[in-house]
Amino acid sequence: MNRRARRELGDFLRSRRERITPADVGLPAGPRRRTPGLRREEVAQLAFLSTEYYTRLEQARAHHPSLEVLTQLARALRLSDPERDHLHHLAGAPPLPPPGPSREVRQSLIDLLHRLPGAAAIVISATYEVIAWNALAAALMEDFSALPRRDRNLLRRAFLGPHRHGRCLYGLSDADAFTRTSAQHLRAAAARYPTDPEVTGLVQELLAGSAEFAHIWAAHDIAARPTPCKTFAHPLVGPISVNCDVLDIADRDQQLLIYTAPPGTPSEEALRLLSVVGTQRMGVPG
The missing domain is CATH 1.10.260.40 (lambda repressor-like DNA-binding domains)
Known part of the structure; x- marks a missing residue:
């Protein structure tokens, strides 16, 4: 210096x-x-x-x-x-990249989630772990607060959970695109965090437990954005078609996903009903 x-x-x-x-x-x-x-x-x-x-x-x-x-x-x-x-x-010593994906969500983002009463919103980490959500997202998808941390990972839920045997995760209309895109995003994350034991462990677990994941992984493709429109087959109120907007939280390597229904549609009415019903799913499986 x-x-x-x-x-x-x-x-x-x-x-x-x-x-x-x-x-x-x-x-x-x-x-x-x-x-x-x-x-x-x-x-x-x-x-x-x-x-x-x-x-x-x-x-x-x-x-x-x-x-x-x-x-x-x-x-x-x-x-x-x-x-x-x-x-x-x-000091002439550029900072080292973080060893693993950040799971810390800024308070301003958490506040934003709860200021979106008409939208379902979640924050996911670079490995597709749901690390923050609002009440409507819990009603639309599942009550993440009732799950242990490892089961909040959407990749693990999609490829290794009960949804894999002929059932789509949350009844998503673009389930195949979601599984392919999320696996490809994980490949990019694994390159950014090559020494993080949680990332490498998740990859090995998925490779060992899912032939579908192993097939996607072997292709070495890197994905772009997820599908902007999708439909959730909700077990209580039926199909809900929503727009999906994704906002990058670049400094934390996270994404904010916001699901909104077009105004004046049955899906908007269904979301409004869910906001009242909440997570009282009456034994509906996640």
Whole structure:
């Protein structure tokens, strides 16, 4: 790192330190402070560094902090993902890709799900695990809260669940396209996370348990978008035809799927009924 880069790094660390109050990190405020935010020794304590070394970083006197040090600083200073990446670039050590797909859903997305009362919406991870949903999605598809985490994976449900023996997952009209597309997306995810044990384990489980999945996997195809329109054969209210809009959550490698029925159609009425009935499926199998 040259002198200018070290100075930029020091200025960034100081600016992040000064925006955090002791209360933010569970420290007592103590006597009157001369500067806003945390003291250098407090950041050093939170990052498991010596005060002398952290001071050298802020004063542009330290060279090439390690990845471990940068990780500890990002955690201590409560950096956002973009700020963490910026810290790494300033230090001349571009961040490593995450080891596995993120399952953490931003609170703003969760709030959005619940502000869509007329739409069924879910968030899926890069491996097709349903990691967030609203009440209408649970009524339309199944009550995901009643399932253990492993059974919330749509790939596992489609290829290894009870739906595989002549039954379509949620009665989807495009079940064949869904299974093919989801398997192809998993291939792309496996390339992005080659060392993640959950990803590799899911692939091996599907290869061992589903000849259909193994056939799709062997083709090495990479899929595009899912079908924009589909029909759910709901066991309580009958067929529901919906539009499917997919929004990429690029920074988390997730997707938000929103199912809406055209206004004035029987499907819209069916969704409205489901919003009232909820997940009271009266023993209907998932």
